[in-house]
Amino acid sequence: MKEINEILELLNPWWKDGSVSRDLARPYKRRVFNRLLKLVDYRQIIILSGLRRVGKTTLLYQIIENLLKSSDPKHVLYFNLDKSAKDLKEILNAYEELVGVNWKKERIFVLIDEIAKLDSWGRKTKLIYDAFPNIKLIVSSSSSIGLEEEAVKNLAGRYFLTNIKPLSFVEFLELKERGELLKNPKLWEREIKREFDSYLLRNLPEIITWDDELLIKDYLRTMIIDKVVKQDIPERFRNVDRDLLLNLLSIFYSEPGIYLDYDSTSKKLRISKKTLIQHISYLEFSYLLRKIKNFRISTSTVSRKMQRLYPYWWTLAYCYGDNYNKIMENVVASSIDAKHYWRKNGKEIDFLVIDGKNILPIEVKNKKQLTKNDMKNMKYFLEKYRMEEGIIIYDGEESEEKFTNRRQGNQGFSARIRHIPLWKWLLEA
Template identity: 35%
Template sequence: MINLAKYNFHWREGFSYGYDVKRGLFEELVRYADVRPVVGVVGLRRTGKTVLLKQLIDYLVENGVKRERILYFSFDEVGASLEEVISEYQARLGVELAKAGNGGKLYIFLDEVQKLEGWQEQLKYYYDSFPDLKFFISGSSSLFLKQKAEESLAGRIFLFHLPVLSFREFLVLKGEGELAEKPEFFKELVKEQVLLYVRRQFPELVTADEGFIHLYVDSIVNKAVYEDLPKIFPIEYEDLLKRILYIVASNPGMITDYEAFANDLGISRVTLTKYISYLERGFLLQKCYNFSRNLLTSEKKTKRLYLTSPSLVVDLWEEPEFGRVVENLVVSSSGAKFFWRSGKDEVDCILVRDGEILPIECKYRSSIRKRDLKGLLKFLTAFELSHGYVISEDIESEEIIEGKKISIIPLWRWLLNF
């Protein structure tokens, strides 16, 4: 028998989970609270998926949904089938599922669903059989949801990614939201907060002591590489995943020749390709491709590897070069998929937004010379573009150089406005 009351404090009259500060994704999920498809939230461990689900439960209660018509269950610790969970819930309600819709929808929240063997087929059965059930699910990795959901839940699920904290979210959680709203009045304070933010992109690290950060981030990495990923993929070399992460952390944005990289690690190129794919699907690694207007061609070219959060970079490597950390921050926070390199000329980050190409060069310093912009200018000329961007430490200006508009933006402003 499953103790559902252990997971459903909201059944108590007057109870609220009380997580007042909302992530940006919350408002988007609210829009899908009553549509038919399953709502799935994926992301790295400890980004706040469970809190987000409980905030949605509070929202439903506040908007008139009866408390007992909302079920929350986590598969993180308890080994149970979905049938057992729902049967126990049905017994508690004292009504058959087929008749339960007479009182409106039943909202079912399933946390860490990837730990339920065959969850996708079980969920598909209830989704298809009982249209008055509305499911919200979460998982710690895209691989647990996307691969299997696409196979069994095609057309039945909307997936959303919950990333690490944005800079604005970090300030709000820290109680410094005024800095984000009026940065012009607090420039020096905002710059100081950026330096703290780099190591504290997880909600529980926002106000953490320095000594706690390493232990916390290390636990996230170890859980992912030694527990989560091996449950899904055949991991032959158990330490290889972490070795790859350490190498990328020591040199974020490294140009990656898979053949040479594999030789250095003493493995085959095929094995390296698979392990990098596992780390990508676990939200630990981000891959960028050398840009081409033919985006399919880009994927066949040179690649760069970054960690999905500079908090991981700083933790895994004791003394990273801060300019490279900033580059990782710009790439990971923007979700960039491209860089550009031609001979000795390169641009750190190429964004493609609604057909518009935005080249961004990271120069985290207090002075920028024209020769620092050589690669950016070459890119603008090669692709017949008129506007490029430079991320600086504290310079803010716009210049016309060789007929091209160059906007130089301080890192703090770029983070707040992105």
């Protein structure tokens, strides 16, 4: 009990001084912060998920800072299971003994970092949720491994799940106190482009001002990739081959957007197809890999063949090379949370953004000038499926092309293709 008391006292300094350090609850509030505050008033458990180092813990501290404005500091409990894997009831009992708050009866706020470190966390939080309506639970996890499965199985109707992403380009500028550039992007275009080049490697809050690129890459590898591969995944699954995971990352990160062929890859690595499938799924669940599937427009289904793999967040790919052409494509995939692309008869569209019946095709070209050949797949797609708009993201100037097709035997239709530079598209995304 002494050990857990020491941890509780260390992690909850506001029990003594009534406030949260500015180093913990950073002054800058991200867009998602206000959405989370609105959820605090609801009964449901708030679950924050996302890659390591994206700022989930900072958000928890900012929520705590806000709670302290209207709540007794001793009624706000924070614990990090990454520091010490304790049982929820053990934590609550130690908390009651230490500060004298009856957690079974009094209104309290319990914030648990890395909840997935707790065995059967869904069942255990459900027991607390159902038995003690006086407790508001807010939890985080750096892995989706079993997260949604556990939540759906045990917490149906009892939770709100929010995925916390790395900084958007707008947030990056604001956090660097360059928000004034956003008031007139045309006037400040040169400065924005300069910041954009910096953003591509620095979209995590902790490293936005770092100059040393080698140090940044070492940070990404040791603080994210190595911790997930050597710690998070083996803690959750048995028979995990860490070397295989790192080998797969080296293959897929070196070539973002690579077509996945289980048969040839398993033969090349001299492993079973089952082992390969399992280990790729581990990397997916850990926010290290993103799988994109070929979408069939006519049937609104996806094909299991010709799947493509990208680093879940493009920044991680810099650890394995500086292929800007592929990084550029990866930036778009990450930013739209890409799930689908289109390929048929040798023609391909990089990404499809699907919202109900609406489909927006997006192509990415690492060019300053677009040729007719660069446009042909987009035009073909828009004509074939009679869609009104497509986007080509590239390195040139913003422009727009409109065209009308009046083929014999149909009524014809009009469509437009927006050409937009990546930096500007990210300001709008």
